[in-house]
Amino acid sequence: MDVSVDCVVFGFDNDTLKVLLIEQKQPDTVHLKTQNAVPGDLVLDNESLDEAAKRILQELTSLKGIYLKQFHAFGDPNRVRGLKDQQWLRTFRVNPERRVLTIGYYSLVKLSEFKPKAASFAGKTYWVDVYNIPSLAFDHNEIVHKALLMLRHELMADHIGFELLPEKFTLSQLQKLYEIILDKKLDKRNFRKNILRTETVTALEEKQQGVLHKPAQLFSKK
Amino acid sequence: MDVSVDCVVFGFDNDTLKVLLIEQKQPDTVHLKTQNAVPGDLVLDNESLDEAAKRILQELTSLKGIYLKQFHAFGDPNRVRGLKDQQWLRTFRVNPERRVLTIGYYSLVKLSEFKPKAASFAGKTYWVDVYNIPSLAFDHNEIVHKALLMLRHELMADHIGFELLPEKFTLSQLQKLYEIILDKKLDKRNFRKNILRTETVTALEEKQQGVLHKPAQLFSKK
DNA sequence: TTTGAAAGTGTATTTAGCACACGAAGTATC
DNA sequence: GATACTTCGTGTGCTAAATACACTTTCAAA
Numbered sequence: 475m476d477v478s479v480d481c482v483v484f485g486f487d488n489d490t491l492k493v494l495l496i497e498q499k500q501p502d503t504v505h506l507k508t509q510n511a512v513p514g515d516l517v518l519d520n521e522s523l524d525e526a527a528k529r530i531l532q533e534l535t536s537l538k539g540i541y542l543k544q545f546h547a548f549g550d551p552n553r554v555r556g557l558k559d560q561q562w563l564r565t566f567r568v569n570p571e572r573r574v575l576t577i578g579y580y581s582l583v584k585l586s587e588f589k590p591k592a593a594s595f596a597g598k599t600y601w602v603d604v605y606n607i608p609s610l611a612f613d614h615n616e617i618v619h620k621a622l623l624m625l626r627h628e629l630m631a632d633h634i635g636f637e638l639l640p641e642k643f644t645l646s647q648l649q650k651l652y653e654i655i656l657d658k659k660l661d662k663r664n665f666r667k668n669i670l671r672t673e674t675v676t677a678l679e680e681k682q683q684g685v686l687h688k689p690a691q692l693f694s695k696k
Numbered sequence: 697m698d699v700s701v702d703c704v705v706f707g708f709d710n711d712t713l714k715v716l717l718i719e720q721k722q723p724d725t726v727h728l729k730t731q732n733a734v735p736g737d738l739v740l741d742n743e744s745l746d747e748a749a750k751r752i753l754q755e756l757t758s759l760k761g762i763y764l765k766q767f768h769a770f771g772d773p774n775r776v777r778g779l780k781d782q783q784w785l786r787t788f789r790v791n792p793e794r795r796v797l798t799i800g801y802y803s804l805v806k807l808s809e810f811k812p813k814a815a816s817f818a819g820k821t822y823w824v825d826v827y828n829i830p831s832l833a834f835d836h837n838e839i840v841h842k843a844l845l846m847l848r849h850e851l852m853a854d855h856i857g858f859e860l861l862p863e864k865f866t867l868s869q870l871q872k873l874y875e876i877i878l879d880k881k882l883d884k885r886n887f888r889k890n891i892l893r894t895e896t897v898t899a900l901e902e903k904q905q906g907v908l909h910k911p912a913q914l915f916s917k918k
Numbered sequence: 919t920t921t922g923a924a925a926g927t928g929t930a931t932t933t934a935g936c937a938c939a940c941g942a943a944g945t946a947t948c
Numbered sequence: 949g950a951t952a953c954t955t956c957g958t959g960t961g962c963t964a965a966a967t968a969c970a971c972t973t974t975c976a977a978a
Contacts, residue, residue, distance in 0.1 A: 476697070517697070523772075932967075934966085935962100939958105944953100
């Protein structure tokens with residue numbers, strides 16, 4: 475069996491929660507509409523799963539120290555049996571008939587610092603709204619959906635939201651991020667009480683600049 | 697790469713939380729002490745991961761409808777490189793040098809109803825205390841440990857405890873189960889309030905029999 | 919009838935969850 | 949320099965959940 479790692483890369487642009495997709499290279503001979511997919515690759519011979527996930531990310535961007543978390547193994551024997559999926563496999567895989575198990579990871583990146591690598595192994599990359607994802611290759615729609623559920627869960631349990639924000643952020647930005655990930659409105663005062671109680675962030679001696687209203691205090695992760 | 701599923705089977709005997717181990721068959725030619733392992737097997741060609749896990753369980757016991765949950769993929773390239781592990785692989789695997797990725801599942805069985813199958817594919821089976829596990833084959837100690845952490849987590853979130861108890865149980869049994877899994881004392885009155893509020897169990901019109909004290913009310917899952 | 923052993927139950931206190939509104943601090947415009 | 953605009957930052961009361969805590973009841977056995 476082939477084993478791959480697929481990475482659902484989340485980013486936040488202060489307005490929407492995004493997922494990074496790459497356009498799958500197409501066989502020159504076929505002229506189908508290209509498909510998009512979540513970045514992923516086969517696990518190499520001497521590589522752990524975590525290492526494979528890290529490598530895949532680093533082939534897309536030069537960021538280091540990115541938050542990465544394994545969340546589920548997808549092993550349905552037919553997960554790779556779509557028509558386009560098969561054509562793609564026949565062109566780009568040594569053993570196109572081989573079953574592919576994939577280990578899903580999700581990753582949180584600071585969109586502000588994200589620069590796609592010029593010579594990336596794959597095709598063009600796109601950020602798309604997590605709530606408006608087009609039809610993807612393989613079972614990647616399911617993978618993204620499950621990643622989002624796991625992210626929600628972990629956001630509430632471990633308050634990892636700041637991984638998606640710049641080093642310095644305001645509590646309003648953080649709240650908006652929570653609202654978008656959890657897909658519900660939160661009360662400002664209660665949100666602040668809760669976040670400050672968890673002590674995952676710390677106030678800086680610094681204020682927001684260049685805004686046309688009262689500048690907010692900046693925070694960073696503790 | 698080979699892909700296997702390993703099943704951490706939990707059982708509860710009213711006193712301790714147990715894990716099912718099987719004694720690995722040993723090559724006739726070698727005379728090492730046998731190793732124990734968690735039940736597991738390679739995933740077959742046309743089988744999903746969940747199906748593989750179910751099959752492994754059914755090769756050990758004839759119980760149906762057993763609670764099963766995927767919890768983690770273990771993919772370190774060296775997870776299978778111990779001396780005894782290698783000997784075992786060379787004897788019983790077609791491709792002993794091939795790397796093995798395993799998907800960890802845990803499973804909750806009613807120990808009272810558990811009967812090991814006579815002609816089980818594997819060696820003898822044992823139940824051992826989860827808090828006193830001997831040294832196991834491969835990375836199975838790590839797998840069991842992680843399974844326990846996940847079980848704790850899910851017990852609190854989803855109140856699945858009764859999966860480990862007979863059809864009819866008392867709240868004291870359930871409480872003891874929680875105390876052992878979570879490894880801490882709970883207050884009786886608060887525990888009852890909480891469990892009854894979650895409405896995952898329902899009171900029967902029936903009482904415990906054959907005990908030498910006030911008989912307790914029986915409950916079953918709702 | 920007494921003893922032993924677990925069952926079953928209520929209250930008071932503390933803590934977390936939730937709803938809710940207004941003055942303060944900046945920038946831009948006239 | 950007054951006004952308008954925008955977001956920031958804050959506190960209180962209410963309700964629900966979490967925790968601590970001890971005595972009476974019910975049965976079987978001796």
